Amino acid sequence: MPEDSVDRALLRHHGDVDARPGMLDFAVNVQGSAPPDWLRQRLAARLDGLGRYPSAEEADAARRAVAARHGRRPEEVLLLAGAAEGFAMLPRLAPRLAAVLHPSFTEPELALRAADVAVTRVLLEPPYTLDPETVPADADLVVLGNPTNPTSVLHPAGAIHALRRPGRIIVVDEAFADAVPGEPESLAGFTAPDLLVLRSLTKTWALAGLRCGYFLGDPELLSRLNRGRAHWPLGTLQLEAITATAEPAAVAEEQRRALGIATERAAMIARLTELGVHVHTPAAAPFLLLRVPDGELLRKHLVDKGIAVRRADTFPGLGPNHLRVAVRGGTEVDQLIEGIRTAGL
Structure with missing residues (x-):
């Protein structure tokens, strides 16, 4: 692709821009808001050596x-x-x-x-x-x-x-x-x-x-x-x-987490599909690619509801009706489903 046709601002866009503090965050793929306790303790123990x-x-x-x-x-x-x-x-x-x-x-x-x-x-x-x-x-x-x-x-x-x-x-x-x-x-x-x-x-x-x-x-x-x-x-x-x-203990925990993500992802796919949202499958990662009739309108509606999803038109090959959502647990997905339902798309 010629250099002069590339929008570098789009290439620089990341999900953290879509998620403001206090929003229910489906835009960023980080699992949790902080490291697990054992890892935090390992890091805290090194503070005196800084x-x-x-x-x-x-x-x-x-x-x-x-x-x-x-x-x-x-x-x-x-x-x-x-x-x-x-x-x-x-x-x-x-x-x-x-x-x-x-x-x-x-x-x-x-x-x-x-x-x-x-x-x-x-x-x-x-x-x-x-x-x-x-x-x-x-x-x-x-x-x-x-x-x-x-x-x-x-x-x-x-x-x-x-x-x-x-x-x-x-x-x-x-x-x-x-x-x-x-x-x-x-x-x-x-x-x-x-x-x-x-x-x-x-x-x-x-x-x-x-x-x-x-x-x-x-x-x-x-x-x-x-x-x-x-x-x-x-x-x-x-x-x-x-x-x-x-x-080894951390790798084992990592794999337990991966199994949990797979379970949550399957449940999330089923619920979004039942709502009429097109979910790209098969999916293997802790996020899902969605296609909806009016992605920009839905994204703004969800923002008004305090829910952040990742716009996906910044990824080459995708358009404004594509959105990316992180895999989350049932309580968070309940709010996402309700937000999409009330959009009336």
Whole structure:
């Protein structure tokens, strides 16, 4: 897509803009308003040490914990101040042509365009199935989400492997993979010289304000991404959060949470469908893509009712009648259903 036809303001739009304080929040995909008590206690216990710089030993411990969690070597882990930092690093790979699969999270495309990297959009049509043949053969960087935001589609690992070509790097954004029971189709444990997997701790552990994530990949690729980075790129609390959430007990809790999300998602799909709302299925992530007759009118009506949903027309390939809603529990869904019903669409 030509640079002059791209609206960067739309690419910069995120769900937090749609949710004002005090609103019932279906716009942001973070689970809960704060980390669980045990994680808060781990972080609080480190407060007295904030007067000193984070040590190399602490960073190494976090890398080892993440590596053990995914069955990889510590040198295959690059710790990040949130997944957004990882996207900002992508231009350091110096691609000639980056292909970004859409509809999907827009931050990677924005980061690449801001660095004057040539970008082509590969627009997937409903049901948003990944067809490797639609990606231009000369694209030497391919970026996609799995499961994909906002469609909630989980692509087969085999289809992602089929994207691989000599001289091409594949970047898979797995920010929501830990919310899928068993993490099927994840490539986090797969080692290859042309594959980078990005993980975020923001959503499952309610750490949006702390900014924690990591890249998994070949050490040579990680070295290229890490080049020119500031000293002490992560603080003490970030390193503690990454270490804590990679431990076996936390991973087990993560999977219990994923099972709960799956149950809530199925119930939510049934209720929205019964109301006459089109919900894109199958859905695998902690959010759902809706299509309604007048999305902008409905969104404004819900705002008047104190309910925030995510406008989805900022995602390439989607329009004003698409909305994204986070998966929530029954009480919250009751209010969403009532809000949609009273809109009279």
